Amino acid sequence: GAVVSQHPSRVICKSGTSVKIECRSLDFQATTMFWYRQFPKQSLMLMATSNEGSKATYEQGVEKDKFLINHASLTLSTLTVTSAHPEDSSFYICSGGPGREQYFGPGTRLTVT
Amino acid sequence: AQKVTQAQTEISVVEKEDVTLDCVYETRDTTYYLFWYKQPPSGELVFLIRRNSFDEQNEISGRYSWNFQKSTSSFNFTITASQVVDSAVYFCALSEISGGAAGNKLTFGGGTRVLVKP
Numbered sequence: 317g318a319v320v321s322q323h324p325s326r327v328i329c330k331s332g333t334s335v336k337i338e339c340r341s342l343d344f345q346a347t348t349m350f351w352y353r354q355f356p357k358q359s360l361m362l363m364a365t366s367n368e369g370s371k372a373t374y375e376q377g378v379e380k381d382k383f384l385i386n387h388a389s390l391t392l393s394t395l396t397v398t399s400a401h402p403e404d405s406s407f408y409i410c411s412g413g414p415g416r417e418q419y420f421g422p423g424t425r426l427t428v429t
Numbered sequence: 430a431q432k433v434t435q436a437q438t439e440i441s442v443v444e445k446e447d448v449t450l451d452c453v454y455e456t457r458d459t460t461y462y463l464f465w466y467k468q469p470p471s472g473e474l475v476f477l478i479r480r481n482s483f484d485e486q487n488e489i490s491g492r493y494s495w496n497f498q499k500s501t502s503s504f505n506f507t508i509t510a511s512q513v514v515d516s517a518v519y520f521c522a523l524s525e526i527s528g529g530a531a532g533n534k535l536t537f538g539g540g541t542r543v544l545v546k547p
Contacts, residue, residue: 360474422473
């Protein structure tokens, strides 16, 4: 199947700082990618749909000014958590695919201290 | 709105026992996809199966089998002769077929944690 990479795999940051997470499609082009968040022992919840060359679409309850998404190329989407707080500590996973199949990145575990 | 329910939060079995994971879904769409993913402790999601709502045939892949019943909106998953390596969280998910690329987004169930003891 297709390959999606994420970087970094794990990050610890101090409260108030910003963190950027990259999601790359390595062997396909993706006009659309998705960002999910998973809190400990919970399910994955869709945060936003990342659209290449246009604005992201955010799910209800997700602050677009806090979670900045940029999809500047067909192989890269970035999620920036601005002014991170401890409650933003979570597992962030992106997905994308060349067609109907969705392939998930390995995830980024964010810890805000 | 779409909804996926996995009523079992955790199942514990002894190795070689069979285990069935339940998944019930709600959607207004007449056509849709259903998925099962495995999430081992590493966190990475492992794709197991995708089923088109048109296709109600049951499927078997090695020790895995799936029972899709559109009439009851269920898509259950059975692991036969479970092994310790099957220990993970399993997610059932749903996506629409229409809507272009944006329709590929998934609605996940709450997940079922399977613990297989030696």
